[in-house]
Amino acid sequence: MTYHPKSEFIRVMMERGFLADCTDYQGLDEALNMGGVPGYIGFDATAKSLHVGSLIQIMTLRWLQKTGHKPITLMGGGTTKVGDPSFRADERPLLTPDQIDDNIAGIKQVFAKYIAYEDGPMPSSSEAVGRDNVALMLNNAEWLDSLNYLDFLRDIGRHFSVNRMLSFESVKSRLDREQSLSFLEFNYMILQAYDFMELNRRYGCLVQFGGSDQWGNIVNGIDLTRRVIDHEVYGLTTPLLTTSDGKKMGKTADGAIWLNADMRSPYEFWQFWRNTTDADVGRFLKLYTELPVDECDRLGALAGSEINEAKIRLANEVTTLCHGAEAAAAAEATAREVFEKGGIGDDLPTLTLSPDEVAGGISIVQLIVRSGLAKSGKDAKRLIAENGARLDDAPLTDAGTMIDAAALASPIKLSAGKKRHALVQLES
Template sequence: MNAFDVLLERGFIATEDDGTPKQVTDMKIRDILEKKSIACYIGFDPTATSLHVGSLVQIMVLAHMQRAGHRPIALVGGGTAMVGDPSGKSEMRKMLTAEDIEQNMAGLKKQLSRFIEFSDDKAIMVNNADWLSPINYIEFLRDYGVHFSINRMLAAESVKLRLEKEQGLSFLEFNYMLLQAFDFLHLIKNNDCILQMGGDDQWGNICAGIDLIRRVERKTGYGITFPLITTASGAKMGKTEKGAVWLDGDLCSPLDYYQFWRNADDRDVKKFLGLFTFLPMDKVNELGELQGKDINEAKRILAFEATKLNHGEEAAKTAQETVEKIWSGDKKGADIPSLEVESSELEEGILAAELFFKLNLTPSKSEAKRLIKKGGASVNDERIQAFDFKITTSHLQEGEILLRAGKKKYAKVVVK
């Protein structure tokens, strides 16, 4: 199937009420993707050592493009990260050093390699610092600044939103649109890359690049953007009470990653299966029709497939077995997070809030106290009533103490 149609069918490309695709600069790109193999790119922000679930749409898009015979280019914004992209942001980003960016890039490529095949140049990763850092500012303004209209730049949604905020928009950030447009120009000249993709907040930057390409190279570039994915509750995709759901296993364990997907809202399951797995759409549609308790089977499949893609099949199997034991009531047999403590500590008593924090059941002690106050914390499946409740040796059962946060998040304390 045409890569464009795959992205449309699976829900990456939004449509109007009549089915017309939104946020596509020129529908000719569909015919081009049908007739020949092209190079396409998406930019990734190297501001952390890991990407998170919020980046999965872009990652999966590149993976689908590669599966359809096209060549993905993952552009890591080592140069633009030193400036900061104002798109989708309410305030200026923290500046990064070249050393920070290099370290972060290594982590990003490792994660992207789980989804995209980089061997034999089937896909490439590029760093825009390689061509942005040597730029002579005066020459850049003379050769490329002349093609940008301030009025058009001010009309860009990302710029307008920031100008409405009290902190405004720095001149440093205002340059970002020029730099990203130059990225697209560089890639079409040096890598024959004719398609840039990204989130909806990148629409203005992508269009600026297409315009620059037309003016400088007399060539045609294309753009496709994808809507921000939110959950049925309206929350931003990948955000939880503990923060971002990272792809790095050291920041978010395969078990926690699996549970994130396993706990998806019933209303999101079909959408997530289409976006975040490679299951055939007939299977996605079949699972999406399940109702009531049967939807749990679809959630199990979603969690397993998503975890397998990011952490590998063995890690997915282990996580699934652990979670299924928990759901079946076999907490003792489940391989859940544990903390060893001295028996003397338990004799004195340890605050439950402190243990919940140490076991990563909550992001902070204060959050643990709030969880206890709301009645969402338990010890050995008995609700904890007071925020200053202490765990002692009296709670030991066969040498262990079982703690639970919410409905299905468990950890245990073990005596050394």
């Protein structure tokens, strides 16, 4: 793309690799150049934490605020009751209102680390935040829960063409595979469009951000806002990231890389970034840190053993943003202790057992599963059979090994491969 932006925000988006597409580059750029533009991203509350796959969206809002604009974080208290069908093979499980509220409480914790809200603490590097760009945290249940169905159909539903809705790739791909799409899910894009219009009407929100899979939903919102209240709004999408080896960002063999410390420890989070593939280092530095672009390029171009220092820099920068500088330093110290000295680090994920649990001995297979190094007993046995498991750095060859209280007189270290470790200790 040859467009040369005037606004700092669009320039950052382009230089750092955030930009997939925009509904009107020039119109949005000119609006941003005037300053103080409100923009939003919606986050449905399908789990108690967001994972690394959402971090590109969080960083988008952070850069929006750092360049003088107003981020709106929209919690999907209403839309989570429906479930976004975009590019899914099946319907999301329906959650109760209490589950949704619990999930929202968990998700909110992470945003305060990245974005400055009214009455909230100032995250790092947010010294430029003032009255015009302090962030809003909203919940779409505020307007969706009270909708009257018949009024909504007459006032909003009439602006949507079913023919056009069926042509969107997110719906079309589901139908082409002959997978069921419920009427409940089919309504999701209408509700998301309504959100955009309502945010524009209430807060002057001018732009919606989202992954490129949200393009159709965003365009619907732009059309609805123009048709119903005759306001011009914009959409900007970010790329759907995969790692260089084709894996979905934020998912690993042992599950999602959650952003909340109680669901994925800062050490494990740090390790995820430290284990980045060489080819992804430069790109991830631009997207997930605030290091200057030239420095990201320099670090990403390192080769041989030097690239490992770039990965440590990446892990430290990302972990500092998400969990704080102390957590990043502790994770690095633990990693160096474990990998360079072969010792036991203080910050490893730890399984603590009561004396009753080990009174008759506990199987090594169970310990591997409970410490999070394998998803199931079958996976743990396969790990042992393939010589991938170690006990205190010695190969584990017998899946029938039992561990008793005497063996836990001091903590033991379990390892799955070279990079994943956990401690098992007895309750004091």
